[in-house]
Each structure stands twice: as C-alpha cells, then as structure tokens.
Amino acid sequence: MTLIDPVWTSLLYLAAAVCFILALKGLNSPRTARRGNLVGAFGAALAVATVFMSVKMDNVPWIVGAMVVGSGVAAPVARQVKMTQMPQLVALFNGVGGGAAALVALLELAHTGDRWVRVAIVFTLLVGAVSFAGSAITFSKLQELMTTRPVVFAGLPTLMGAVLLAAVGAAVAVVFSGSLALALLLLVLGLAAGVLLVLPVGGADVPIVISLLNAFTGLAVAASGLVLGNVLLVVAGTLVGASGTILTRAMAAAMGRSVAGILFGAFKGGSTAGSTAVSDRPVRSSSPEDVAVLLGYAQRVIIVPGYGLAVAQGQHTAAELALALEARGIDVDFAIHPVAGRMPGHMNVLLAEANVPYESLKEMGEINSEFRTADVALVVGANDVVNPAAKTTAGSPIYGMPILEVADARQVVFLKRSMRPGFAGIENELMYEPQTTLLFGDAKESLIKVLSAVKALKLS
Amino acid sequence: MDGIALLTITVLAVFVGFEVVSKVSSTLHTPLMSGANAIHGIILVGAIIVAGQASDPWVLAVALLAVVLATANLVGGFVVTDRMLEMFRGRQRVAPPGGKAGPVEAESKERTR
Numbered sequence: 001m002t003l004i005d006p007v008w009t010s011l012l013y014l015a016a017a018v019c020f021i022l023a024l025k026g027l028n029s030p031r032t033a034r035r036g037n038l039v040g041a042f043g044a045a046l047a048v049a050t051v052f053m054s055v056k057m058d059n060v061p062w063i064v065g066a067m068v069v070g071s072g073v074a075a076p077v078a079r080q081v082k083m084t085q086m087p088q089l090v091a092l093f094n095g096v097g098g099g100a101a102a103l104v105a106l107l108e109l110a111h112t113g114d115r116w117v118r119v120a121i122v123f124t125l126l127v128g129a130v131s132f133a134g135s136a137i138t139f140s141k142l143q144e145l146m147t148t149r150p151v152v153f154a155g156l157p158t159l160m161g162a163v164l165l166a167a168v169g170a171a172v173a174v175v176f177s178g179s180l181a182l183a184l185l186l187l188v189l190g191l192a193a194g195v196l197l198v199l200p201v202g203g204a205d206v207p208i209v210i211s212l213l214n215a216f217t218g219l220a221v222a223a224s225g226l227v228l229g230n231v232l233l234v235v236a237g238t239l240v241g242a243s244g245t246i247l248t249r250a251m252a253a254a255m256g257r258s259v260a261g262i263l264f265g266a267f268k269g270g271s272t273a274g275s276t277a278v279s280d281r282p283v284r285s286s287s288p289e290d291v292a293v294l295l296g297y298a299q300r301v302i303i304v305p306g307y308g309l310a311v312a313q314g315q316h317t318a319a320e321l322a323l324a325l326e327a328r329g330i331d332v333d334f335a336i337h338p339v340a341g342r343m344p345g346h347m348n349v350l351l352a353e354a355n356v357p358y359e360s361l362k363e364m365g366e367i368n369s370e371f372r373t374a375d376v377a378l379v380v381g382a383n384d385v386v387n388p389a390a391k392t393t394a395g396s397p398i399y400g401m402p403i404l405e406v407a408d409a410r411q412v413v414f415l416k417r418s419m420r421p422g423f424a425g426i427e428n429e430l431m432y433e434p435q436t437t438l439l440f441g442d443a444k445e446s447l448i449k450v451l452s453a454v455k456a457l458k459l460s
Numbered sequence: 461m462d463g464i465a466l467l468t469i470t471v472l473a474v475f476v477g478f479e480v481v482s483k484v485s486s487t488l489h490t491p492l493m494s495g496a497n498a499i500h501g502i503i504l505v506g507a508i509i510v511a512g513q514a515s516d517p518w519v520l521a522v523a524l525l526a527v528v529l530a531t532a533n534l535v536g537g538f539v540v541t542d543r544m545l546e547m548f549r550g551r552q553r554v555a556p557p558g559g560k561a562g563p564v565e566a567e568s569k570e571r572t573r
Binding site: 016020021023024025027028029030031033034036037038040041044047048050051052055056057058059060062063065066067069070071073074075077078079081083086089090093094096097099100101103104106107108110111116210211214217218220221222224225226227228229230231232233234235236237238239240241242243244246247250251254336338341343344345346348349352353355357358359360361363364 | 481544
C-alpha cells in the first residue's frame with residue numbers, strides 16, 4: 001500500500017524539479033539568491049516526503065535513522081566551517097554525493113536484466129566513483145593533508161591509460177553479464193581513475209577540478225535516474241551536470257587556460273610549477289604612511305583583492321580600510337577577478353562575510369572601464385590577474401587571460417610579500433612602471449599599518 | 461516511463477541548465493557551485509528507494525551508507541549555501557559625513573546578525 005498514486009507522485013516530483021530550477025535561477029542576483037536556495041531546499045524536502053509516500057517501503061526506521069546521522073554530521077560542519085575553507089567543504093559534499101550515486105547503481109544491478117539499464121548503471125558506477133575519489137584527493141590538497149603541488153611520476157599517463165582501458169573493458173563486461181564481482185572491480189577502477197585524475201593537478205587549479213567533479217556527480221545522478229526510472233533524479237542531475245560544465249569552462253577561460261590543459265598539463269611538464277626568478281631592476285617601494293596619503297587624498301580608489309589576501313586572512317582589514325576611506329568621502333569599490341580567492345567567486349563570499357555590501361563588489365567586465373577614472377588602484381595579494389603581459393606579450397603563459405586593467409589608474413599600489421612572480425611564474429612589468437608604488441610585507445599586516453595611517457590623517 | 465520520454469526530458473533539462481546558469485553573475489559563482497552541489501544530493505531519493513527494497517542485510521547496510529552520504533550532501537549543501545547567501549547584503553549603512561549617500565536598499569527586512 002502506498003499513500004499516493006503514480007500521478008500525484010509525478011506531479012510532486014515535477015514540483016520539486018521546478019523548485020531546483022528556481023533555486024539556480026535565483027542566483028542571477030544577490031537579492032533573490034537566498035530565497036532561491038530556500039525554495040531549492042523546500043523542493044528537496046518535498047521530494048523526500050514524496051518518495052516515502054509513493055513507494056512500498058521496508059526498513060523505514062533504519063532509513064530515517066541513517067538520514068538523522070547524515071544530517072547530524074553535515075549540518076554542524078556546514079554551520080561552522082570557515083568561509084576560507086569553503087572549497088574543501090564543497091569538494092567533500094560533492095564526493096559523498098558521487099559515492100552515494102555509485103552505491104545506488106551497484107545495488108540496482110541485481111534488480112535489472114535490461115542491458116540499456118545496465119549501461120546507465122556502469123556509467124553511474126564509474127563516474128560516481130571517479131567523483132568520490134577525485135573529490136577526496138581534492139579535499140586533501142585543499143586541506144593541505146597532502147602536497148598542493150602537482151604529483152607526477154614516471155609512467156603516470158601509461159597507468160592512467162591502463163586503468164581507463166580496464167574500466168571500459170569491465171564496464172562492457174558488466175553490461176553483458178550483469179556480474180556483481182565485475183561491477184565491484186569497475187568501482188575500484190573508477191576510484192583509481194579518480195585519484196590519478198586529480199593527483200597531477202596543481203593547487204591553484206584544484207578549484208576548477210572541483211567544479212568539473214561537481215558536473216560529474218550531476219551526470220552520475222542523472223544516470224541513476226535513468227536506472228531507477230525516476231524523472232526527478234534525471235532532471236536534477238542533468239541541471240547540475242549542465243551548470244557544472246558551463247562553470248568549469250567559464251573558470252578555465254577566466255584563467256586563460258583550457259580544461260584539458262589543466263587536467264593534463266602536468267603530464268607534459270607544463271608551467272604549473274611556476275618559476276622563482278627575480279629580476280633586480282629598481283622598483284619604487286614605499287612606507288605605509290605614504291600609501292595612506294595616496295589613498296586618503298584620492299577621490300576614487302579601486303581595491304583589487306587576490307589570492308594572497310585570502311591566504312593572509314586580510315579580508316576584514318580590507319573591508320575596514322574601505323570603510324575608513326569612505327568615511328573621508330572617497331569612492332571605494334572592490335574589483336573582483338572571476339578567479340580571485342581559492343575558488344571562483346570565493347573573494348566575493350569572503351568580502352561579503354566582512355560586511356562589504358555587494359554593490360561594492362564589481363565584476364571584471366563592469367569595473368574595467370572605470371580604472372581610468374580611479375586615482376589609486378590598490379592591488380592586495382594579486383599578481384597574474386593584473387599583469388598586462390596577458391594582453392601584450394604573445395608568448396607569455398597567461399597571454400589571452402582576461403585581466404583587471406589596473407594600469408589605467410593614475411597610481412597603482414601593490415601590497416606584496418616579495419618580488420616573487422605569481423602563480424604563472426612570470427614577471428609583472430607593471431611593477432616597474434613610474435606610476436607604481438610597492439609596499440612589501442604580509443597582506444594583512446600591511447593593510448593594518450595602512451589602515452591606522454589613514455585613520456591618523458587629518459580630514460582634507 | 462519509456463526510454464524516449466526520459467531521453468526527451470534529459471535533453472530539455474540540459475538546455476534549461478545551460479540557460480539558467482549562463483545568466484548567473486560571477487559574484488555568485490561560489491554559492492552556485494555549492495547550491496548545485498546541494499541539488500545533486502537529491503540522489504537521496506534513489507538511496508531511499510534502494511534501501512526500502514532491501515531484504516538482504518548486506519544490501520541494506522550498503523544502501524543505508526548511501527542514505528547517510530546523500531543526506532550529508534543534501535542537507536550540508538543547502539545549509540552552507542544559505543549561510544553564504546545570508547552574508548550577501550545590500551548597502552544599508554549610514555551615509556558617511558560629507559560623502560555620497562550610498563543607495564539604501566529597499567530590503568529593510570533583511571536580518572541583522
């Protein structure tokens with residue numbers, strides 16, 4: 001006996017699917033985003049209620065207990081995680097989702113004799129396992145449980161090729177035989193492939209891999225929907241797969257690299273390692289007080305925060321500095337490169353946490369034409385994303401990457417730890433330009449000094 | 461539901477996904493990733509179906525593991541996305557003396573922490 005008939009079941013699943021679409025649509029604007037997410041959560045609750053009412057179920061107390069355990073573990077972690085650790089958490093949740101999809105597919109194998117369904121099963125198994133293991137490695141890299149540098153060893157491409165070939169063989173065998181033992185082998189091969197896929201990816205590229213694995217999990221869930229004949233899983237999984245694909249491509253474009261280059265670049269001994277070459281040409285370095293004068297008597301200041309600011313945990317100080325400058329009647333905006341921070345859009349979250357209103361967070365396309373009206377561009381912990389070589393030097397590794405046009409500002413101030421080049425390992429000509437001033441030191445400490453110097457300035 | 465109908469839905473969902481996400485501003489890319497992440501936690505529905513049909517204790521154990529993982533994905537994903545989005549708020553501070561008055565957002569019902 002079930003409580004509701006198949007028509008109602010389909011209608012409720014449809015309603016849940018619409019909720020998910022609205023959740024993604026809400027993210028078009030910060031004003032509607034939170035409501036959208038709540039609508040999505042409502043849709044999920046509706047779907048879970050529907051499954052309990054529509055399918056004849058045994059083991060209900062066990063299932064409810066497992067759900068309590070799952071939420072009991074995840075909710076406190078989600079509430080307490082630091083915003084700087086967001087990339088790890090997304091990787092973690094993504095991995096467990098992929099793992100769940102793989103397990104569901106494994107168990108469904110015994111229930112079907114249909115070869116097409118088995119095709120969907122092996123797909124879910126393989127992709128879910130890759131996503132689980134890949135996310136686990138991603139998590140370890142981001143949490144610095146293991147090295148963040150690319151791990152490459154001789155024979156890695158051969159091993160990867162062998163694992164993939166074996167996986168395809170096992171998958172075909174499972175489709176024709178339905179053998180559980182072979183399915184388990186496929187699961188293990190999928191896990192191995194996931195590990196091998198992410199090991200050679202360097203720390204700064206890891207966020208793109210999270211997005212890619214997110215799309216993978218979406219596809220695995222969609223395929224499991226085909227296995228179970230469940231439209232909601234098909235729609236939700238496909239939505240995530242499509243959105244993850246778009247986001248991955250957008251991020252790779254924002255870094256001026258191809259997705260294939262990120263995944264397989266280290267195989268070819270690519271440039272992800274970065275160089276440490278330092279030129280000894282003269283630069284103009286300055287004191288916090290001088291920087292404070294530059295900022296304090298400007299009319300328009302654009303702050304360009306980068307990865308270094310996130311690493312130094314200086315976002316709250318940056319927000320305070322913006323407030324102090326605004327109190328002097330100065331127009332302050334934050335120019336955010338799409339890949340600033342430790343994951344795409346991460347810098348926006350960090351600054352939002354520091355109470356910077358989202359109107360002050362300007363996207364690259366929006367702010368780039370405004371640098372020429374700015375008196376000072378203050379670059380904090382960013383380098384490659386403001387390097388003019390991306391536009392001017394055809395042979396440069398970052399050539400073609402969209403950059404923030406800080407060179408257009410009347411004065412450019414870099415807060416930098418040292419003259420060491422950025423992730424791409426190339427020098428930034430902008431630092432030797434006459435309009436550029438450098439203040440060396442840890443991003444947060446420099447900001448604190450500049451902030452107190454600004455506060456000490458007399459009102460003009 | 462027959463295969464062709466499911467395939468139709470899948471293809472249409474691909475286009476809806478592309479369409480909806482291509483308009484998301486890059487300001488919200490992190491919440492987008494974590495929100496999409498939460499949505500694929502709906503594999504919980506599949507895990508519940510499988511667990512509800514399990515008769516063998518081993519099958520049940522594996523299915524319950526899937527339920528735990530999927531719930532963690534679903535609940536954790538939505539909670540952390542909500543936490544992030546709660547922090548995105550409009551300009552509502554007092555205009556600085558002598559400075560331009562920031563456009564005060566109409567969202568006066570926004571919670572203060």
